[in-house]
Amino acid sequence: MKVNTTARHCELDPEVRLFTQQRLERLLRYFRDPRDLIEAHVVVAAEKYRHSAEITLKLRRGEVVGREQADDPRAAIELAAERIEHQIRRLKEKRLERQRGGRVREVGPAPASEPAEDDTFDTVFDDSPEAAANGGPGGTTMED
Numbered sequence: 001m002k003v004n005t006t007a008r009h010c011e012l013d014p015e016v017r018l019f020t021q022q023r024l025e026r027l028l029r030y031f032r033d034p035r036d037l038i039e040a041h042v043v044v045a046a047e048k049y050r051h052s053a054e055i056t057l058k059l060r061r062g063e064v065v066g067r068e069q070a071d072d073p074r075a076a077i078e079l080a081a082e083r084i085e086h087q088i089r090r091l092k093e094k095r096l097e098r099q100r101g102g103r104v105r106e107v108g109p110a111p112a113s114e115p116a117e118d119d120t121f122d123t124v125f126d127d128s129p130e131a132a133a134n135g136g137p138g139g140t141t142m143e144d
Contacts, residue, residue, distance in 0.1 A: 001024065001025065001028065001034065001037050001038070001039065001040060002038075002039045002040070003020065003021050003024055003039075003040045003041075003042065004039070004040070004041045004042065005017050005020060005042045005044070006041070006042065006043045006044070007044050007045075008043065008044070008045040008046070009045060009046045009047070010044065010045070010046035010051070010073070012044060012073060016044075016073055016074055016077070019074055019077065020042050020077050023077065023078065023081045024040050024042075024055070024057075024081065026081075027057070027081070027084065027085060027088060030085075030088045030089065030092055035060070036059060036060045037057060037058075037059060037060075038058045038059065038060065039057075039058040040055065040056070040057050040058070041055070041056045041058075042054070042055050042056075042077065043056075044073045044076065044077065046073075049071065050069050050070065050071060051069065051070060051071070051072060051073040051075075051076045052067065052068070052069045052076055053067070053068055053069075053070075053073065053076035053077045053079070053080040054066070054067045054080065055067075055077070055080045055081060055084055057084060057088075064084055064087050064088060064091075065084075066080040066081070066082075066083035066084040066087065067080060067083075068080040068083060
């Protein structure tokens with residue numbers, strides 16, 4: 001993936017440029033084919049005490065844009081990348097939902113592997129008259 005970085009009214013350290021490259025490469029995990037993500041353009045601008053970052057990803061089918069502001073350029077890039085990541089996840093979920101034919105995978109409660117506590121309690125401490133007559137738990141009587 002080709003990453004273009006532009007700095008307006010400020011200078012970007014090589015560390016920030018490397019961070020940008022690595023952060024945008026993490027977005028490749030959302031694509032089956034890395035060629036779907038064609039190009040990324042990052043613009044970092046400084047205005048007084050704040051930095052704003054705008055990330056534009058050119059995809060095979062359109063563009064995704066994220067803009068954020070923060071006190072330092074690295075934080076602004078991270079926030080914009082998070083926003084882009086959220087958009088890509090949403091697009092992927094839409095695509096997968098269309099492929100499934102509208103079926104949504106539902107997550108329900110896990111099936112119980114052990115009997116319910118009430119059943120266990122009744123089995124261990126059976127105070128029924130039949131159990132008492134058979135000498136079961138709770139069936140001991142003190143007649144002497």
